[in-house]
Amino acid sequence: MAKRLYFWLLAAALAAALWPARARGGQPLETETARIVRPRRLELEAGFEHQSSGDGIETAVPLAMAYGISGRLEVLVEPVPFTAIHDRGARSVTGIGDVEITLTSLAIRESGARPAIALAGEAKLPTAKNRRIGSGKADFTLYVIGSKRFGRWDTHLNAGYGFIGAPSGIPVNNVWVVASAAEFHWNERWTLVGEVFGNTAALAEGGDSGTGESQVTPEIGGAETVGALGMRYLESPTVTYTAGLSYDSNGAFLLHPGITLAW
Numbered sequence: 001m002a003k004r005l006y007f008w009l010l011a012a013a014l015a016a017a018l019w020p021a022r023a024r025g026g027q028p029l030e031t032e033t034a035r036i037v038r039p040r041r042l043e044l045e046a047g048f049e050h051q052s053s054g055d056g057i058e059t060a061v062p063l064a065m066a067y068g069i070s071g072r073l074e075v076l077v078e079p080v081p082f083t084a085i086h087d088r089g090a091r092s093v094t095g096i097g098d099v100e101i102t103l104t105s106l107a108i109r110e111s112g113a114r115p116a117i118a119l120a121g122e123a124k125l126p127t128a129k130n131r132r133i134g135s136g137k138a139d140f141t142l143y144v145i146g147s148k149r150f151g152r153w154d155t156h157l158n159a160g161y162g163f164i165g166a167p168s169g170i171p172v173n174n175v176w177v178v179a180s181a182a183e184f185h186w187n188e189r190w191t192l193v194g195e196v197f198g199n200t201a202a203l204a205e206g207g208d209s210g211t212g213e214s215q216v217t218p219e220i221g222g223a224e225t226v227g228a229l230g231m232r233y234l235e236s237p238t239v240t241y242t243a244g245l246s247y248d249s250n251g252a253f254l255l256h257p258g259i260t261l262a263w
Contacts, residue, residue, distance in 0.1 A: 137165025
């Protein structure tokens, strides 16, 4: 089933090459935006994530495909075809990651001093086969998203609540999610970005071994805060290069170069 899913996801990515559109360049931000894809447009993002911390090294190849269903509705599919985890003192694991599907609806259009407001629902499908890559359970998160332009600045605020699936034998909490981001359009080609985001603890008290995360399923972790800086370079109307560097409250650095393509 997972092989068929990724076949069709990759086929959709190739189909994007035949669709006339303009690169959106959402990478490297994790913060959601109320600026949805234009109607009947399909866009593709591909990235590479390399995270290092005192616990080890993790790499992943995330993809994202967004389609504008209408002027107020967008669907975003985010598979992770490859993940590798190399923790100290543990056997290395590789495999596919989970798939996230997000449906975003623009509720209020931006006008004058009023920001754009969108509502979103994100479902995480447990396609990862290894418990050290994914929890094996589905999650669902609801978001309220606000976006507002101030001259060269574009700002975004998110507030969300996540319902976390509980793996057998692991106590979990539902989580609150908050995020804020700013984009500075330096000129027609360069954009500088920054964000801060975080969540409350998904792992319930007594469910860890003093490390802040489940030893069986590291995806179920404690409270976390992340700060990130990055840039985008518009090579052409169809190609945008991106790069980002983040640091979290657990002492992990993450480097995320990427490319956004649209035709």
